[in-house]
Amino acid sequence: MSTDTHLILQALSSLELNNEPSMASFQSSSPPALSDKDFRDITDEFNAASDKLEVGQLVKNTNFTLFQAVAALEIMDAKMDSGLLEPEYESFEAAKPREPEEIIGIMDRLLCHETAWHLGYALAQTLFTSLYIDKLLPTRPLKITEMTFGEYKGDDDSKIGKELVSEVLYPYCLALIKCCELVIRQIHQEHIYEEEDFITQTYGRRLLDFYEAEQISLFLDEAIQWLSKHEADFVPEVYKALKDRIWIRQRLLLGFSLGVNAPGSEVTEQWTLTQEMIESLLKTHSLAKPVDWAWSTSIQRKLASQVPPRPIIDIPFKDAVDKLKSACHDISTIPRIWEADSPSNVLSYFYHFMKRTHTPLPYVSSLLQTAFSKNGMILKKFRMHELVFEDLKDLCFPLEALLDERNKSAEAPHSVAFQIRQRMNWFGEHAGRSFFELFRILTQNRARLRRNLCHTILDWDTLQVEAEEVDNELKDLTNEKPQLSADCSQELFSFPLSSWVYYYKIRQMELIHLLGFELDIYQPHEFAGMYWYLQHYLRARISHLTRIRNFVAPNMKSAGQKNKEKEKSAEERAKRTYAWLNYLMMEGTVVHDLAAASTYLCTVMARLGLIKKPRQPYGTDELRYELRMKPFLTIGIPEVIPFEHFQIQVDMEFHDNSTLLEQARLSCADAKKHLQYLIKLDPSTARAPICEDDHKLNMSQLLRSCLGVGIAIMKLVGEVEEAGLGNATGESSEGKLDGVVIEWVREGYHKSFPVPNVKRG
């Protein structure tokens, strides 16, 4: 290859997105072979010419812009020029004998770095800054024999110290590298946001992808054998510490290589065991000696040569261990989703999954996605449409004719069965995709979740309209008998498909609002309005569920017409559906009442000047309302109400403070009462037997928020009475409550219901 082509290729490769910019570093083939002869010294000529320039004059390529100049790295600036760093990796002697306490120190810090990487930092700021790891991955090795610590030529001849490095630390590092490779491989398979959640960039280094985990595991077996043979040479605690670390690394290696690709019991056992073992690390960590000399930022000049150097990320050892432990625990519970007896159970699991206080690692979310769907099979047993039909039966109890097995064998295009099947297939396919997507986005980080929901509700809205048409046709095909509306003025049909779609659409709209509070998107002065909207959607949920419930009994009767046995099974199923609908309504009521109490409370606090609106010279309430409601503007039902109407509902201008606070108190008390009832229910009624802990925590956080809001209301009632502002309405009470301040507390409360702490200040 000529020099020219070579250079151009090189330039091109550095342009490609996501390309590993480091590939060029330190390879004999990369630099253009330019010899001294080709260069002519122009220093003096250059100096003389530049001296003639005026200040501010530029000599430049006509196409070169100032904008491009900003992207240039400044040489000799310590913050930008990684070339300034002392190249410690060049003189590092990896094979040098080390004390056992130092080996422990190295292993523990490597574990911290591995965890920091899992948490979303780049390898260049974590594991790859280890001089030991760097030594093993200088170029692109293809054989494990090329990955060595090199030779030691110094005069330290401690045999044990030397072998500790070569027989214990070396296999440990190899296994660690392999662990990273397995993690990256898993993450690439599923949908995880690169950079935002996790960085898979390896800077052109191959991480032992050419070796199987089992082979690497054998090296660890040998390490354990070596340790056993030399047990007498170590202090017992040190011996145990070293052995534990090798064992845990082996566990992790096998765990990462297994992921969730095994029968449920095996996965659970593997990860539970790992979790238990990791705990032991904390006990022996005090033996570790600091090993700062084994790390260097300077490695970054080889890794990411076109960006400024970035600091090494060190997280405390205890945090790392805790993170890994929760990760193991999270993974060990994933197989439960395969045993769940209805899609709603699985959905509860997903719903709570990313809400966990320790936020599951991206690797774990990725495993959950794999466990949910692999090779076109969902939960190892359903096709997409089957998942929808299961849930449809469970939630809406549709007429039996719709999902009759016999429809499948109908072949005459004009037969009713065939026609029904055709329509159900259409629905299964379309709803299946949306339903599947809903599960998937619930495994994304919370901010992404909200953003994605804002997009998906549009699809659900369209789906609802289409499903209504299909429902209409199905009602004729099945000769469904209408029910009369409460006032006997209308004939109503069950419309199961669109009912199912509408329910999930509202739930997502609720979730968007709940997340708005959780993610701190809404500011305190918007709370009243946004809680009001939350109520609005919850009311829609409750009345819709009531409608669905009205059709369960008639549909059950028609199902049980043929024989006794069928009647019995239909009754059983109907009971289950009833229980589920009732639970959903009740839960909706609780959240509704709590949101109502919060609305009243926030409205009064705003009137009294306890919640202040920040000065926004270019903003108005109406503009902000438009912004907040943007995702919902095109939604058919429930539709966004006009701003003026909304403002009247929220401000309640003509009600005095005492009335509003009394309303708040009543709503809050109702919420509490019903919540206490819900908490006592069996988790299977809440469809949460596979995520009992998460469900209980959610309930108890809701209860805490109820109590907290209740206290705030009582305190405010006291203050208002004392100031004689009870009878004051909107305008007349403006900012009149002096000496009282509030502070929003989130810790310990439900994430969507922070509690105002009312105090004298």
Add this chain to the structure above:
Amino acid sequence: MSLEQHPHPMCLHSDPDFDTSYHTPSPALQKFINRTLRISITDDRFFIGRMMCTDRDRNVILSDTTEYRPPAQGVAGVKVEGDSVKAQLASRMIGLVVVPGKYITKIEVHETEGQDRWG
């Protein structure tokens, strides 16, 4: 990193980005634009890249730059024998850089290839 904190040597003056009517203030320097330069600096590194821009203070912007530097002292395997040193130089692609004039010790231009090497 904000720009105010770290004024870029090349950003000091507001030259408009769109200047189809660009007239060079120095034909003597303009002839080096787009040529491959080798710039040595005070800490023994040198850079080979294509010159994009320069100013009165001799701040030079190079694109597609490769950095070369001698290895650390005492590292095994390095022999210093006249010209063969170059073979031992460590190099890496660092892309678009600005070399501040105050660190420049030597500027050389690549002769044999001529200007249209990159064209």
